[in-house]
Amino acid sequence: MVNLLSRNRTQMTRRSLFQWLAYTFHGAAGLIVGAPLVRFFLGKRPERKSAATFQRIAPLSVTSTDQPVRITVSADRTDAFTHYPPGPIGVVWLVRNQDLGGAGQVRCFQSVCPHLGCAIDFASERGVFFCPCHASEFAPDGSQNFGPSPRGMDELPCRLSEPDDNGERWVEVTYQEFRTGTKEPIPTV
Numbered sequence: 001m002v003n004l005l006s007r008n009r010t011q012m013t014r015r016s017l018f019q020w021l022a023y024t025f026h027g028a029a030g031l032i033v034g035a036p037l038v039r040f041f042l043g044k045r046p047e048r049k050s051a052a053t054f055q056r057i058a059p060l061s062v063t064s065t066d067q068p069v070r071i072t073v074s075a076d077r078t079d080a081f082t083h084y085p086p087g088p089i090g091v092v093w094l095v096r097n098q099d100l101g102g103a104g105q106v107r108c109f110q111s112v113c114p115h116l117g118c119a120i121d122f123a124s125e126r127g128v129f130f131c132p133c134h135a136s137e138f139a140p141d142g143s144q145n146f147g148p149s150p151r152g153m154d155e156l157p158c159r160l161s162e163p164d165d166n167g168e169r170w171v172e173v174t175y176q177e178f179r180t181g182t183k184e185p186i187p188t189v
């Protein structure tokens with residue numbers, strides 16, 4: 001009788017141990033599988049680090065008073081799982097004025113057309129920006145000459161850095177994209 005009780009107690013203890021191990025295993029597995037999903041749904045969506053900060057996009061020496069220059073903007077991105085190395089996030093136009101003594105000597109314009117989002121180009125022979133999709137035209141200061149675009153080109157905050165060790169000044173821009181089709185520019189990132 002004593003042996004029987006003892007054997008039952010041993011079996012109970014083993015069963016409890018197995019149950020505890022099973023619960024622990026399932027709990028750990030749930031954490032491993034579930035944590036990234038929770039992070040995905042509650043965490044940040046993929047974002048561009050450059051959205052609210054000035055970043056260097058080109059040395060001043062690549063700009064020209066003759067005509068605007070087209071610059072590809074790169075930035076690193078982070079989503080719920082991965083940090084991506086720097087890659088292209090957009091294209092801007094830099095317009096340099098003659099006077100480099102003032103603060104507004106270089107202006108930066110988004111290359112995305114405010115109408116439906118085509119890429120704005122520059123016609124050097126006419127000295128104007130134009131959109132090849134529906135023929136919107138813009139002056140070098142970004143204002144609209146004509147066409148279906150609901151507004152002029154979107155201007156981005158832009159400044160010049162202090163000279164670096166090589167004496168080079170850099171154009172720094174806060175990269176931003178805007179909703180298309182609206183009269184007022186509405187930031188999207």
Ligand code: FES
Pocket residue numbers: 113114115116117118131132133134135136147148149
């Ligand atoms: S997308 Fe530029 S004019 Fe239509």
